[in-house]
Amino acid sequence: MASTTLITKFAHLQIPLEDVLNATNNFHHDNIIGRGGLGHVYKGQLQRSGELIKISALRLDCKHGGGVVEFWTEVSMLSDLKHPNIVSIVGFCYEKNERIIVTMYEAKNGSLKEHLSNPNLTWTQRLKICVGVARALSYLHYDQERGYGVIHLNINSSTVLLDENWEPKISGFKVSIKQSLNRMDQVILSEPIGTIGYMDPTIEKAKGVTHKSDNYSFGVVLLELLCGRKAFIPNDGHRLLAPFAIHHFENTTLQDIIYPDLRSQMSFQSLTKYSEVAYCCLKKERRHRPHMKNVLEELEKTLQIQLRHEDVVSPFYIIAFILLFPNFVIIA
Incomplete structure (x- = not known):
C-alpha cells in the first residue's frame, strides 16, 4: 500500500x-x-x-x-x-x-531490561509485571472485538516499558503481523524475526511464525526476571539464557541460578508454579506450548499464592519484633 x-x-x-x-x-x-x-x-x-x-x-x-x-x-x-x-x-x-x-510517555521507569538485576524490584513486583504482559499478549492474540489477532514478534525486556507504578506497557510493534482469529495456530511464512536470545527456535524449521512464537519470547522474559540477567550475554559461557535455564529446570537445580536477592522473598509454591509456566512456554514443539490465556491464568494464581504467603509472613515478623523490643515506641 x-x-x-x-x-x-x-x-x-x-x-x-x-x-x-x-x-x-x-x-x-x-x-x-x-x-x-x-x-x-x-x-x-x-x-x-x-x-x-x-x-x-x-x-x-x-x-x-x-x-x-x-x-x-x-x-x-x-x-x-x-x-x-x-x-x-x-x-x-x-x-x-x-x-x-x-x-x-509512559516509560517513567525505563524498560524492564534496565531492572532485571535491580535488587529493589521485588519478587511480587516482578510477578505483577509478568501478569500485565500476559494480559496484553492475551488481548493481542484473542480479542474478539477487534476481529483479528496480532502476533507481536518482538517481545523482550527492552520492549516492555514500565510506568511510574511499575505497570508494564508493551511497545515495539514494528514487525508485528495481523492474523485471522480462527487461523492463529496456522504458520505464517516468515524469515526469522526477533531479537537474539528471545527468538522462537522453531521458526527456521517451520518456515514461519504463529502466536506461539510470542509465547516462547515471553518465556525467556520470565526467565530473565527470575534469574536477574539478560537473555543474551555475548561473551558469557552460557550466553543464551533459555537453554541454560532449561538444563537447570530439567535437572532440578533451578535454585542455583535464581537471582540471589529474590530467594528469601519467594514462597516455594510460587517459585514452582512460575518456573513450570516459563518451562512450558519454552517447549521445543509449538503444540506443546500453552495458549496465552492459560499462561495468564497460571501467572495470576502464582501472584495470589505469593500475596497470601506475604500476608502470613508479615504478621509473624511484627509479632517477633514486639516480643524482641517490648519497650519500642512509635512516635506518630
Missing part, C-alpha cells in the same frame, strides 16, 4: 513536524531516552487538544531509506490497540523526509 494512501487512512493521527520539533526542543540530545536499530527516541511535551501531554517520539533514521514498512506497521497496529498494558499512540509525522511515531 502506497504511503499516500496510508497518510489518508490515518490522517486523524497526523502531527505537523513543527509541533514535534517544538515538543522535543528540535530533537535536543538531552531529550534522548532510547536508542534502537531504527532510530532514537526523544521525550517531550506536546500541545494536543488544548492539553499539554508528555510524549515519546521515535525518530526513524531514514538516511538509508529503511524503516518505512516498519513505520507504517507500528502506526497501523497502535491505531487499533487499546489496552492498559500497551503503549498508547498519540500520532505520527510523515513530512520532509522525517518519519516519527509519537506515543504517550
Whole structure:
C-alpha cells in the first residue's frame, strides 16, 4: 500500500513536524531516552487538544531509506490497540523526509531490561509485571472485538516499558503481523524475526511464525526476571539464557541460578508454579506450548499464592519484633 494512501487512512493521527520539533526542543540530545536499530527516541511535551501531554517520539533514521514498512506497521497496529498494558499512540509525522511515531510517555521507569538485576524490584513486583504482559499478549492474540489477532514478534525486556507504578506497557510493534482469529495456530511464512536470545527456535524449521512464537519470547522474559540477567550475554559461557535455564529446570537445580536477592522473598509454591509456566512456554514443539490465556491464568494464581504467603509472613515478623523490643515506641 502506497504511503499516500496510508497518510489518508490515518490522517486523524497526523502531527505537523513543527509541533514535534517544538515538543522535543528540535530533537535536543538531552531529550534522548532510547536508542534502537531504527532510530532514537526523544521525550517531550506536546500541545494536543488544548492539553499539554508528555510524549515519546521515535525518530526513524531514514538516511538509508529503511524503516518505512516498519513505520507504517507500528502506526497501523497502535491505531487499533487499546489496552492498559500497551503503549498508547498519540500520532505520527510523515513530512520532509522525517518519519516519527509519537506515543504517550509512559516509560517513567525505563524498560524492564534496565531492572532485571535491580535488587529493589521485588519478587511480587516482578510477578505483577509478568501478569500485565500476559494480559496484553492475551488481548493481542484473542480479542474478539477487534476481529483479528496480532502476533507481536518482538517481545523482550527492552520492549516492555514500565510506568511510574511499575505497570508494564508493551511497545515495539514494528514487525508485528495481523492474523485471522480462527487461523492463529496456522504458520505464517516468515524469515526469522526477533531479537537474539528471545527468538522462537522453531521458526527456521517451520518456515514461519504463529502466536506461539510470542509465547516462547515471553518465556525467556520470565526467565530473565527470575534469574536477574539478560537473555543474551555475548561473551558469557552460557550466553543464551533459555537453554541454560532449561538444563537447570530439567535437572532440578533451578535454585542455583535464581537471582540471589529474590530467594528469601519467594514462597516455594510460587517459585514452582512460575518456573513450570516459563518451562512450558519454552517447549521445543509449538503444540506443546500453552495458549496465552492459560499462561495468564497460571501467572495470576502464582501472584495470589505469593500475596497470601506475604500476608502470613508479615504478621509473624511484627509479632517477633514486639516480643524482641517490648519497650519500642512509635512516635506518630
